[in-house]
Amino acid sequence: MSILDQPPSSSQLSSSSMAGGGMTRRQAWGLFWLLAAALVAWLVFAVWPDWLNAILISKKAFVSAILNGITLAGLYFLVASGFTLIFGLMRNVNLAHGSLYLLGAYIGYEVANRTGYWLLGVASGFIVLAAVGVVMQIFVFRRLEGDDLRQTLVSIGISIVAADLMLAVWAGGTYQIAVPEWLDGALTLPVITAVRSNGASVFLTYPLYRLVVLAAAIVIGVGLWLMLNKTRVGMMIRAGVDDRAMLSASGVNVHAVFAIVFAVGAGLAGFAGVVGGSALSVAPGEDVRYLLASLVVVIVGGMGSISGAAIGALLIGLAEQIGLVYFPTYGIVLTFVIMVVALAVRPRGIMGKAR
């Protein structure tokens, strides 16, 4: 028995001695993340000492920036997930994606304003833009299939015409979609920002609506993941991302799959338009802003990957808001640096696959 026992124990010895300090690489990473999580938890929940307040302006500013960053990331994810889905399947860089966002916002504004139901506005933003997406796919992009440069050029042309026509209809003013009462107001979070001299703690308050946006983004992200990984259509989409010709050869109507993906992607852009237009505002020029956001998110996260879009959105949203607080006029440089570093380390993006 003792002889039989020996080989495993010796191999264990050698493996542990190979890893050096008695810890595998995986364990080291686990420890690192655990420490990082503990640090973040401490930063969020503890009352800060003065020296930390002095470095990071104030705890309120810091935690608000983080929360703003995460909620903005939710919005960016909604816009960018459609962009990355369309790109991954059709190799189609739809540079009119920002225009879809803005059109959705305007339509949501009109519907919510006329009917008085905000939810109806959100729904119409999704449905109308999904229809627009299908029309674009069938009448424009299908004709140029396999020629990605021309598809991109056409989408640029569409975005120019769309921006000009939207300017004609809705003029240059700024609109704000009214949030319903049950979503309005602020929520007090169990986070102490400071302690008054009389010993009472000051808790952080945060707009309820922004947290709802974040929750919606998470729900939709999980829903997309489930759709892609657990349904038949999702299986077809994933197969199409990997090898379109093979999917077509195995008897699947590829054009129907393309139309579905385009509808979902454009619809999500429209949905994000209404949701974002309620949190922020709707104005000409927002199309370029969200196009830039989706471009950077997708470049950083990796084209065609939903989880990559989530990671990219989180990075860019946080960078933008933290930059806004700590180095106001250089904030965009931070975004830019993230993009360059991501490209330098992983040219295909963090979750991107080599093709």
Next chain:
Amino acid sequence: MSLTLAAQDAAPQQTWLEKLGPGHIILAVALVLYPLVASDFFLTQIGGYSLIFGMLALSLMMLAGYGGMVSLAQITVAGIAAYAIAILGNNNSNVLGFGWPWWLAAPFAVLAAAVASALIGWISVRTEGIYTIMITLAIATATYYFAQQNYAIFNGHSGYAGIHAPSFWGVNWRDPKAFYYLCLGFAVLSYAAILYGARSTFGLTLQAIRDNPRRMRALGYDVTAHKVFAWFLAGIIAGLAGVLLVWFNGRVSPGTIGVDVAIDVLIIAVIGGLQHPIGPFLGALVVVLMQTFAIDIVGAERFNTLIGLVFLVIVFVSPDGILGLWGRIKPYLAQESLRSGP
């Protein structure tokens, strides 16, 4: 041996005039004589402006046509040169302005633009194909927002004003005629450089890399270095255009390097055609004429719709732009005499 040598000597018995070809000579004469018939408005707003944007589109055509890299950041590169002129030279915005003489500021501005272009190239050549257009668009947009937000370097939303074109040799180079000839000189110079460079060793290597990067890498060529150098060269042309642009406008602001302008440059190059360096100038003339006179047709408000629609039609009908259209009509016209019945 001597026979083949003799044959080789006999073949290129062309004078440089013949080599130039009748098309180029007619065009050159027409362009030189243009100021005799044109008003000041047509000289600068149409002539000078077309030549400047033609140069910008030419730098894009060089990258896209010979290198296979479609860039949307050419106006950003030109904008860096323009801002450099404003910052190094004189401006009346009371921000920076080191007061360098023009003969020092202008070469520095062009060099800065070329280096910036090489950097953009270095970032974007890590990926290939359609990714380039996305990365350069992201860079152009980010630079635009940065210029708008930053007051220390870019003087924010208002940018720099009061930048003067130089005066030397007794000529104020901002005068319509002088400025037109200045633009024409640089445009011809860049055009000739591209035409010559396309057949040089470097130009041929670049085109080979465009067609098959893997094979060129296997043959021992440094693909990345060639591409980045192409970006550097394109940056020189775009930088020259940027210097001319800021001398022409007398001011530079984030609007100068906006996303719409970046897309305009791409539209010019695509409408003109990416196959031959004359295409960008042709496209610039068409777009500038359209921008100037579309106001009379569809009103000042909607001319972007018109330009967008023309662009869409061109992309759908003729992927090679006006030059491609001409390439298709030419054989048809040549057969006309054969086709006509008795």
